[in-house]
């Protein structure tokens with residue numbers, strides 16, 4: 580990652596004092612903020628507009644249900660892949676067109692938006708459902724109770740929001756948030772300077788952890804360069820592999836993780852309650868997601884096993900820890916003709932095994948006399964009811 584990307588130029592030249600039009604009062608620890616060179620908190624006019632523009636009362640009149648999907652960034656392709664794997668392919672006429680359809684869900688209208696705008700539009704009532712990282716909904720949703728997380732683990736976009744400090748200089752022996760907070764360097768006149776794009780979650784985290792002399796500056800990218808450039812002491816940013824931190828001589832510290840994040844499906848509570856068809860469509864999407872995501876971690880394993888009875892074979896299978904399947908094995912007799920009579924000397928067993936435990940399962944199957952082991956991928960596992968659906972209904976008070 581280059582240190583001198585265009586976004587960093589904006590970062591260094593863009594330190595204007597925050598425009599705090601009709602923002603709630605800043606948390607108390609902002610008092611120590613130096614306004615000479617650092618914007619102590621940032622809220623663009625559009626963010627303010629969201630706060631003021633939140634729709635209250637009745638939802639906007641329209642027939643279709645609107646689903647916001649990430650238009651760019653690493654979330655975009657993975658989101659379309661997930662939908663495709665759930666047989667919900669998105670039909671987009673061309674990549675520059677921001678509206679699309681999902682033929683399987685005719686009442687849905689897909690709108691491609693930046694993840695943070697999906698959150699804003701859920702709040703303003705212009706979207707009903709959306710997919711984005713938990714970090715984005717937590718940052719831009721600011722705990723608004725109209726936003727409901729329908730599926731909290733779509734299994735991509737894994738990263739965490741974390742505080743990082745230089746490995747060198749005064750930070751060389753600092754390895755925890757507690758040690759960072761206790762450093763004598765941070766005073767009201769010279770607070771700890773943290774560069775971040777997370778200007779809601781950052782201050783909230785510091786506040787909750789009792790760090791007083793802290794000031795935040797905003798930036799859109801290449802934050803990892805800020806400490807080496809002397810612009811900030813620490814950064815608060817997303818970390819995935821940790822490579823960017825390492826390459827920039829930064830380290831995470833104990834107690835410094837603000838949030839674990841992955842892609843989530845979010846809905847507007849008002850839309851789910853008031854918009855015709857929204858709850859049913861959400862149920863269908865949720866069921867497909869859950870059934871698919873449960874299945875991706877599993878294989879179907881079939882094998883033949885010699886035995887006296889189905890029960891005796893089942894007992895042997897269940898004696899092995901990796902072979903219990905989802906609800907125990909399916910055991911069926913394999914009939915053959917012996918001396919003119921139909922007999923069942925063999926039984927076919929079918930089980931689901933976690934992908935991670937595949938080889939161990941095959942070994943255990945062999946150990947109890949299994950042969951002809953066939954492994955196939957699983958597409959869906961539909962349970963009687965998805966646990967998240969029950970949870971959603973209870974969140975909605977239904």
Ligand SMILES: Nc1ncnc2c1ncn2[C@@H]1O[C@H](COP(=O)(O)OP(=O)(O)OP(=O)(O)O)[C@@H](O)[C@H]1O
Nearest residue numbers: 652653654694712713714715736737738817819840
């Ligand atoms: N390094 C990462 N590894 C995995 N997921 C990440 C990583 N960085 C971010 N994410 C997740 O992907 C989401 C989108 O990040 P991404 O950087 O691709 O897009 P963006 O932040 O919208 O675009 P940009 O960074 O250009 O403003 C984040 O909100 C987060 O949930």
Ligand SMILES: O=P(O)(O)OC[C@H]1O[C@H](OP(=O)(O)OP(=O)(O)O)[C@H](O)[C@@H]1O
Nearest residue numbers: 800801816817818819820821822823824
């Ligand atoms: O731990 P790693 O795997 O190295 O990933 C972390 C980096 O990924 C994100 O940046 P991104 O690539 O989205 O660039 P950006 O700063 O322009 O958003 C994030 O802001 C970090 O810089």
Ligand SMILES: [Mg+2]
Nearest residue numbers: 652653800817
């Ligand atoms: Mg990014």
